[in-house]
Amino acid sequence: MKTTRVLAASLLAAVMSVTATSADEGTPHPPREKWSFAGIFGRFDQAQLQRGFQVYKEVCSSCHSMSLVRFRNLSEAGGPGFSTGQVKELASQYKVKEQNDAGEDVERPARAADAFPSPFPNEKAAAAANGGKAPPDFSVLAKARTYERGFPLFVVDALPFVGFSEQGVDYIHALLNGYEDPPGGKEIPSGTYYNKYYAGHLIAMPKPISDGQVTYAKNDKGEPVVPETVDQYSKDVAAFMAWAAEPHMMARKALGLRVILFLLVLSGLLYYVKKKIWAKVGGEVHGLQPELHKTY
Amino acid sequence: MSAHGNTYVPKSALAKWFESRLPLIGLVHSSFVSFPVPRNLNYFWTFGAILIAMLVSQIVTGIWLAMHYDPSAANAFNSVEHIMRDVNYGWLLRYMHANGASMFFVAVYVHIFRALYYGSYKAPREVLYILGVIIYLLMMATAFLGYTLPWGQMSFWGATVITNILAAIPVVGDTIQSLLWGGYSVGNPTLNRFFSLHYLLPFMITGVVVLHVWALHVTGQNNPAGIPIKSGKDAVAFTPYATIKDVFASVVFFAFFAYWIFYQPNYLGHADNYVPANPAVTPAHIVPEWYFLPFYAILRAVPDKLGGVILMFSAVLILALAPWLDTSRVRSCNYRPIYRQFFWLFVVVCIVLGWLGAKPPEGGYVLAARICTAYYFLHFLLVMPLVGLFETPKALPGSILETVTGPGKQVSGSGMPVGAAAAPSSKG
Numbered sequence A: 001m002k003t004t005r006v007l008a009a010s011l012l013a014a015v016m017s018v019t020a021t022s023a024d025e026g027t028p029h030p031p032r033e034k035w036s037f038a039g040i041f042g043r044f045d046q047a048q049l050q051r052g053f054q055v056y057k058e059v060c061s062s063c064h065s066m067s068l069v070r071f072r073n074l075s076e077a078g079g080p081g082f083s084t085g086q087v088k089e090l091a092s093q094y095k096v097k098e099q100n101d102a103g104e105d106v107e108r109p110a111r112a113a114d115a116f117p118s119p120f121p122n123e124k125a126a127a128a129a130n131g132g133k134a135p136p137d138f139s140v141l142a143k144a145r146t147y148e149r150g151f152p153l154f155v156v157d158a159l160p161f162v163g164f165s166e167q168g169v170d171y172i173h174a175l176l177n178g179y180e181d182p183p184g185g186k187e188i189p190s191g192t193y194y195n196k197y198y199a200g201h202l203i204a205m206p207k208p209i210s211d212g213q214v215t216y217a218k219n220d221k222g223e224p225v226v227p228e229t230v231d232q233y234s235k236d237v238a239a240f241m242a243w244a245a246e247p248h249m250m251a252r253k254a255l256g257l258r259v260i261l262f263l264l265v266l267s268g269l270l271y272y273v274k275k276k277i278w279a280k281v282g283g284e285v286h287g288l289q290p291e292l293h294k295t296y
Numbered sequence B: 001m002s003a004h005g006n007t008y009v010p011k012s013a014l015a016k017w018f019e020s021r022l023p024l025i026g027l028v029h030s031s032f033v034s035f036p037v038p039r040n041l042n043y044f045w046t047f048g049a050i051l052i053a054m055l056v057s058q059i060v061t062g063i064w065l066a067m068h069y070d071p072s073a074a075n076a077f078n079s080v081e082h083i084m085r086d087v088n089y090g091w092l093l094r095y096m097h098a099n100g101a102s103m104f105f106v107a108v109y110v111h112i113f114r115a116l117y118y119g120s121y122k123a124p125r126e127v128l129y130i131l132g133v134i135i136y137l138l139m140m141a142t143a144f145l146g147y148t149l150p151w152g153q154m155s156f157w158g159a160t161v162i163t164n165i166l167a168a169i170p171v172v173g174d175t176i177q178s179l180l181w182g183g184y185s186v187g188n189p190t191l192n193r194f195f196s197l198h199y200l201l202p203f204m205i206t207g208v209v210v211l212h213v214w215a216l217h218v219t220g221q222n223n224p225a226g227i228p229i230k231s232g233k234d235a236v237a238f239t240p241y242a243t244i245k246d247v248f249a250s251v252v253f254f255a256f257f258a259y260w261i262f263y264q265p266n267y268l269g270h271a272d273n274y275v276p277a278n279p280a281v282t283p284a285h286i287v288p289e290w291y292f293l294p295f296y297a298i299l300r301a302v303p304d305k306l307g308g309v310i311l312m313f314s315a316v317l318i319l320a321l322a323p324w325l326d327t328s329r330v331r332s333c334n335y336r337p338i339y340r341q342f343f344w345l346f347v348v349v350c351i352v353l354g355w356l357g358a359k360p361p362e363g364g365y366v367l368a369a370r371i372c373t374a375y376y377f378l379h380f381l382l383v384m385p386l387v388g389l390f391e392t393p394k395a396l397p398g399s400i401l402e403t404v405t406g407p408g409k410q411v412s413g414s415g416m417p418v419g420a421a422a423a424p425s426s427k428g
Helices: A002-020 A046-058 A071-075 A084-091 A123-128 A167-176 A230-245 A249-278 B013-019 B024-032 B043-066 B076-085 B090-117 B126-148 B153-167 B173-181 B188-219 B238-263 B290-301 B305-325 B337-357 B364-390 B400-405 B417-427
Strands: A095-099 A105-109 B036-038 B235-237
Touching: A046 A230, A071 A084, A167 A230, A249 B090, A249 B238, B013 B024, B024 B238, B036 B238, B043 B090, B043 B188, B043 B238, B076 B090, B090 B126, B090 B238, B090 B290, B090 B337, B126 B153, B126 B188, B126 B290, B126 B305, B153 B173, B153 B188, B153 B305, B173 B188, B235 B238, B290 B305, B290 B337, B290 B364, B305 B364, B337 B364
Parallel strands: none
Antiparallel strands: A095 A105, B036 B235
16 A cells, blocks of 8 residues: 555656656746735735836836726725825826717826726737737736746645745746847847847847836935835836736735634534534434335 | 435424425435434545535626626626626635636545545446536536636637537537537637536536435445445434534635635636737647646547547546446455555546646657556556456455444444434424
8 A cells, every 4th residue: 555655656756757857948937036915914015016106107108008907996905005186186197088978089087987098099009009019918917927837846836835826926027127138149130129038038028127217206314215226116016017917915815814714713613513423423323214224 | 315214204283284295394304314324434425515515606606707797709808807806805706716616626536536446436326426427527518618708818729729629529520619619710609608508507517416416315325344334333314423524524625715715816727818818829838727637638648639539538438437347346445455556546647647738748748648548548448347356355344333443342222323313303
């Protein structure tokens, strides 16, 4: 019995390690970052989300839409924590199209209930203006990107406390820091740029942001709170995208803790009830009539 | 359910009046209260109750999701995001439903491997077991249909791959494909049809589950010793004994389920399915959900398309032949020293096939998949018939009671059970 199990386990490990060697394609894994929102007790850092939104607004939003996020989301619990007044003011800076009663297309200032207007009128226009491929929408992008961790890490990633589900955010951060000169000074097709972390390395997006491009709010003494570098910008905008993709994440994690604790306590109580009931089992059981209950 | 003597005695006048017109309470009583349960069942036997809980959970969350979901190619993706963002606790409903499908399969795989290990498929439980295989097939169809509904990249391309597989069936393949597509490719009509069928199949599952439970209550449950109940000392009443055990195990399982919902809600899915469906862009790897991976590996292990399809369907259908392929008269692997080793080898082969199904079909993966596929079928076609003929099983215990208390020990017949088990009906 024991030997079979050992044999079976080693067979499993052998097959996996033999075949695993043929997997890698030469794209390095994104470095793993520390995120405030990772893990069971993870929470978004409000200041970081506000900075991330600033980066999105001033840099990314000129090409990338975020059409599933509404202005009002910015003031909802578990998000960047803007006030409703700030959101109203912010929304009014945008124009959205609507039809008036005469059936004419008119523009009006956006309201808190509106979704973020897209930078291009439609996907074709977005593609035409960006070398043939529309820049992806930001709404769920942090969940739509990942990288393969391979065996056995993918098993560890599922576990509590050591688990890992921020592959997408790590990838976005890495991508924004992955622009380099092509190795060996190789020529690359025009309209593409070399990026270490992009699959195939040739990305259509030029390096979108550089050090000092966005000016963050200073503290009371007029000193910067965080460095104004690409590394910091990309961390902030990736965190913002994680929130945009999962605006109820904090509510989910908080509720989860209560639900699981409740179920564990309940199961503990039920275990003792079960033990107590089963302690009574002794002889003949009421209601059992062997001649009627033909059990095999 | 009606195979047992009706031990329910109505007390009130109303209950007597009703019972003499429709003996429904008596039916429930004989099936879930006084029903005799082997007293040596281990926790693997709680997965039947867990599966019923999961089926109910999937149907309830599914009905609520359908109130907010829009089954059109243009809006499906955004309506799922509307559920995630704007519907009160919509994120909870959706993550419960998506992860619930996975947990349903976790439980059904434990349930199936339990049946295989303890020989629950053998006479007289063949029909009960085959009904189980039918439920499993319906579950697979339902899960596949459900995965297409968010209309992401993996939904779209998964639907494309699977409907193309069906087209390989001789004679009727093209007709089946056209019927499912509702056009010349996967598109809006396909999504409408899939949604309709996804809503229909769970109720068909429920119907077969009723038959499955009915058949169970005719033959009675198998048990870890694989020997029949011989006297009342071998059994306990379903309520309260099995009931409390099932409730306890279900709550533990739901704590496990909750971990996925709240802390790893997207782990079992694919990042690509958060990219809206795009017929013009094929994902780098089209991979089905984890619970289909062993069959996907078998499909791709065969170089010929039709051959792969035949083998993939055979891999499920061959399960239904187990009662006749296994020649051993001993049910439980606890008393089958040789077959037990093959059983664990079979489990490992299934897991390796699952892992191979997630890998690209190239190089060493293909060879490994072919070896494992060969063993998968040989296990049924060669190991099951032959080992049964040549193996010398261990001596079976004299009774179920003996496996609990040890051989030769006597238990006094004057214990609590009579009074304890009688208590529920005295209130009735």
